[in-house]
Amino acid sequence: MDSQLLIKLVLLAGLAVVALLIVWPGRGARRMALRRISLLLVVVTAAVAVIFPQLANDVAGLFGVGRGADLLLYGLVVAFVGYVIATRAHHSRVDLQVTELARAQALGAAVDAGSIHR
Template sequence: MLIIVQIVLVIAVMLVSLALMRGGSNARHLAVRRILLMLFAAGAALSVFFPDALTHVATFFGIGRGTDLVLYGSVVSLFVFMATTYQRFRHSETALTKLSRRIAIDEAEKPGELN
C-alpha cells in the first residue's frame, strides 16, 4: 500500500511541476525557474521514497523532523508566490492604466470637431 501512495505522490509532484513550467516572462527567468523546479521535483520525489533522508537534512539544518522542514519550505514558497503574484498584478494594473489613458486620449473630442 505504501508504494501506491508513494507513486501517486511522485506523479502529483511531476504534474504540478509540469504545470508550473509552462509560461514565463523572459528566457533567463524561465531557465532559472525551470532548473529550480526540476530540483524541487527531484527532491520531492526522493523525499517520498526516502523519508529518512529528509529527516537527516532537517537535522543538518537544526530542525527536528523532516515534516517541519517541509512546513517551513511551504511557508517560504507561499511568501514567494504572494510576492511574485503581487508584482504581476501591479504590472498588469499599470499596463491597464496606460491603455485606458491612451484610449481616453484617442477617443476624446478634438477642438472644432463636430459629432
C-alpha cells in the first residue's frame, strides 16, 4: 500500500470541496459564513503551525508526508487554487455588473438624446 495514500486522499478531498464550492449556487449568508469559517480555520491552522512547528512534522508523519513544511505547502496549494477560482468568479460577476450598468446608461443616454431632437 502506498505510504502517501492518506495525504493524497485528503488533498483530493480538499480539491473536491473547492470544486463543490465552484458549482454550488448562491451568494447568500450561508455561503459567506462558510467562507469566513474556512478563512478562520486557515488562520488558526497557520497560527498553530507557527507556535508549534514540531506539531506540523508530527501531523505530516501521520499523513505519510516527509516534513511538516511539505504538508503546509500542499495545503497552501489547495487553498491557493480555491482562492484563484473564487477570485475569478468574483471578477466575472463584477464584469457582468459593469456591462449591465454600461448598457443601462447607454440606453438612458440614447432615450434622452432622442427626446431632445424631437
